[in-house]
Amino acid sequence: MAPGRNLLDKVWDLHTVRELPGGQTQLFIGLHLIHEVTSPQGFQMLDDAGLSVLVPSRTFATVDHIVPTDTHARPLRDAQAEEMLEAVEANTKRHGIQFFPIGSGSQGIVHVIGPELGLTQPGQTIACGDSHTSTHGAFGAIAFGIGTSQVRDVLASQCLALARPKVRRISVSGALGFGVYAKDVILHVIRRLGVKGGVGYAYEYAGPVIERLSMEERMTLCNMSIEGGARVGYVNPDDATFDYLRGRRFAPEAGAFEHAVAWWRSMASDKDARFDDEVELAGGEIAPTVTWGTNPGQAIGVTEKLPRVDELPDDDRAAAEDAYKFMDLVPGRPIAGTPIQVAFIGSCTNGRLSDLREAARVAKTGKVAPGVRALVVPGSEAVRAAAESEGLHEVFKAAGFQWREAGCSMCLAMNPDKLIGRELCASSSNRNFKGRQGSPTGRTLLMSPAMVAAAALRGRVADVRELL
Amino acid sequence: MSERVTAERVTSRRGRGVVVRGNDIDTDQIIPARYMTSIRFAGLEEFVFRDVRFTSDGVPKGHPFDDRRYRGAEVLVVNQNFGCGSSREHAPQALGRWGIRAIVGESFAEIFFGNCVALGIPAVTASRADVAKLMDAVELDPAQELAVDLAARTVTWRGGSAAIRMPDGARGQLMDGSWDAMRTLLEARDQILAKAAALPYVKGF
Numbered sequence: 052m053a054p055g056r057n058l059l060d061k062v063w064d065l066h067t068v069r070e071l072p073g074g075q076t077q078l079f080i081g082l083h084l085i086h087e088v089t090s091p092q093g094f095q096m097l098d099d100a101g102l103s104v105l106v107p108s109r110t111f112a113t114v115d116h117i118v119p120t121d122t123h124a125r126p127l128r129d130a131q132a133e134e135m136l137e138a139v140e141a142n143t144k145r146h147g148i149q150f151f152p153i154g155s156g157s158q159g160i161v162h163v164i165g166p167e168l169g170l171t172q173p174g175q176t177i178a179c180g181d182s183h184t185s186t187h188g189a190f191g192a193i194a195f196g197i198g199t200s201q202v203r204d205v206l207a208s209q210c211l212a213l214a215r216p217k218v219r220r221i222s223v224s225g226a227l228g229f230g231v232y233a234k235d236v237i238l239h240v241i242r243r244l245g246v247k248g249g250v251g252y253a254y255e256y257a258g259p260v261i262e263r264l265s266m267e268e269r270m271t272l273c274n275m276s277i278e279g280g281a282r283v284g285y286v287n288p289d290d291a292t293f294d295y296l297r298g299r300r301f302a303p304e305a306g307a308f309e310h311a312v313a314w315w316r317s318m319a320s321d322k323d324a325r326f327d328d329e330v331e332l333a334g335g336e337i338a339p340t341v342t343w344g345t346n347p348g349q350a351i352g353v354t355e356k357l358p359r360v361d362e363l364p365d366d367d368r369a370a371a372e373d374a375y376k377f378m379d380l381v382p383g384r385p386i387a388g389t390p391i392q393v394a395f396i397g398s399c400t401n402g403r404l405s406d407l408r409e410a411a412r413v414a415k416t417g418k419v420a421p422g423v424r425a426l427v428v429p430g431s432e433a434v435r436a437a438a439e440s441e442g443l444h445e446v447f448k449a450a451g452f453q454w455r456e457a458g459c460s461m462c463l464a465m466n467p468d469k470l471i472g473r474e475l476c477a478s479s480s481n482r483n484f485k486g487r488q489g490s491p492t493g494r495t496l497l498m499s500p501a502m503v504a505a506a507a508l509r510g511r512v513a514d515v516r517e518l519l
Numbered sequence: 520m521s522e523r524v525t526a527e528r529v530t531s532r533r534g535r536g537v538v539v540r541g542n543d544i545d546t547d548q549i550i551p552a553r554y555m556t557s558i559r560f561a562g563l564e565e566f567v568f569r570d571v572r573f574t575s576d577g578v579p580k581g582h583p584f585d586d587r588r589y590r591g592a593e594v595l596v597v598n599q600n601f602g603c604g605s606s607r608e609h610a611p612q613a614l615g616r617w618g619i620r621a622i623v624g625e626s627f628a629e630i631f632f633g634n635c636v637a638l639g640i641p642a643v644t645a646s647r648a649d650v651a652k653l654m655d656a657v658e659l660d661p662a663q664e665l666a667v668d669l670a671a672r673t674v675t676w677r678g679g680s681a682a683i684r685m686p687d688g689a690r691g692q693l694m695d696g697s698w699d700a701m702r703t704l705l706e707a708r709d710q711i712l713a714k715a716a717a718l719p720y721v722k723g724f
Contacts, residue, residue: 073691198608
């Protein structure tokens with residue numbers, strides 16, 4: 052009998068148009084998401100080649116990276132940002148692509164709105180000019196980031212030329228402790244497997260801990276696969292996936308839904324599926340986790356002390372020394388108690404309703420510490436509306452947080468939300484690279500939204516379990 | 520100006536080298552996001568490695584890209600996981616527009632690697648020991664010409680040479696001039712449309 056197949060193999064084979072002479076696959080892309088930063092040049096290249104969009108019904112657009120979050124009023128104050136927005140408007144209109152603009156109720160971070168609208172579904176191939184496209188793998192899709200020339204390729208042909216990745220199954224056993232979130236799981240995975248451990252692999256997340264995660268938590272998990280070097284991360288679709296999708300705008304309608312469920316189920320990895328590599332991690336060992344350096348693998352549990360450089364593997368020492376210098380942190384000292392000046396809750400990693408609920412539970416217990424600038428930025432207009440209908444915005448405002456409009460905000464600072472000078476930011480985003488949050492010398496500590504809220508109230512890195 | 524160059528057969532790249540040492544050099548370092556607010560790639564070379572090269576006040580910090588010995592270099596030599604982080608093609612665009620036409624390193628992040636191929640910039644790997652030798656050789660004699668030979672799978676420098684690796688698919692694309700994938704993909708137009716029509720989620724289950 053043929054051995055079982057994993058989800059990646061099933062999706063890959065189904066979407067293969069042909070094998071290319073060099074050994075790559077011509078892969079059909081079932082869902083293409085575009086935004087204002089990486090698509091204008093793609094459309095320009097298409098124009099230069101005299102081509103049109105081959106399957107406009109399979110591309111959807113929104114705006115997120117450069118959108119200000121203090122006000123969505125047009126024209127944007129930044130003329131270049133306004134030009135980007137206008138480019139998306141013109142390109143989508145000219146090519147017949149559905150666009151979710153500011154004020155539509157459906158605008159937001161591309162990786163928040165895809166699932167929210169029911170566009171993201173199991174068994175699809177999904178591409179977007181953004182590395183955090185891995186987020187959509189939470190639904191059992193094969194989803195990955197691409198560059199702008201590849202955006203052009205998808206626009207022109209709805210296909211990409213790609214090499215099939217290997218698959219590593221990461222099983223997380225047991226259960227998560229109190230105050231431990233999906234963000235902590237993925238930071239722990241990256242800490243254990245490294246920031247380049249996943250290069251050449253797709254990560255399949257499995258095991259009891261993963262199966263119990265909500266869809267929003269699975270999105271957080273898959274989102275940061277790329278931070279571990281894996282371009283793709285996915286979770287097999289199950290009842291939680293189907294329940295999430297039922298009734299959403301672009302999900303199959305009532306009559307077709309059960310057929311869809313049967314097909315989605317068939318795309319999950321077989322029980323006896325084979326993997327190129329398997330890793331087991333214990334859920335009970337995962338603590339609320341905080342990064343201390345300038346890559347997401349430089350992380351520790353909040354109760355741990357900063358590692359001494361000589362305790363680290365040889366390969367990581369130079370980077371650690373450089374990171375300590377940049378971060379102005381001292382090996383051997385605890386990370387808890389480190390003073391922060393900015394707290395950022397939001398991003399495609401942690402800007403969803405359940406993230407805001409968890410942060411609000413903490414915010415409810417106190418006030419933002421003096422001298423701390425604290426922002427809550429919903430991932431989409433829909434998240435913002437849902438949070439407001441629950442009164443979360445009042446909780447945040449009462450505690451001294453700023454309540455913002457939807458966008459990428461301070462995750463990457465392509466908009467007015469930026470760190471200033473040497474500010475240290477407790478952030479629910481995904482990258483702690485030097486300069487990432489807009490100030491070349493600004494510093495970032497990655498953690499869960501609840502941990503960010505705790506840090507905002509204490510004015511220092513704190514163990515959220517003490518506040519819950 | 521067109522946003523692209525015309526596809527050519529890339530079988531080798533020859534030129535002087537420049538060494539940028541360090542593991543995990545991310546795309547935010549290669550091109551900070553705040554310089555990506557244009558709808559064009561033109562002019563990105565001005566901002567390549569901006570924050571690593573200059574202080575906030577614009578004072579040069581002594582980065583290799585500002586070292587006059589490396590002026591005109593075309594082959595970039597790096598360590599592990601170069602180009603990790605975001606999918607921004609702005610990173611290889613900025614390097615390419617600065618003058619880089621090939622990259623030799625211990626390893627590359629995957630999206631960055633794919634973006635390089637799409638621009639006709641071979642990003643090839645060599646063993647750690649060989650990269651170390653190559654880096655030392657270039658730093659000792661920046662004026663020498665390096666040759667990255669995809670056909671022979673070697674990188675050579677004055678007095679030395681080493682084996683290089685590249686996945687077959689990408690190497691094939693570069694060597695036969697199909698690295699600008701769009702035309703190749705469109706050759707299968709009918710098959711693409713047939714595939715679309717057959718997918719359960721496209722036809723509505």
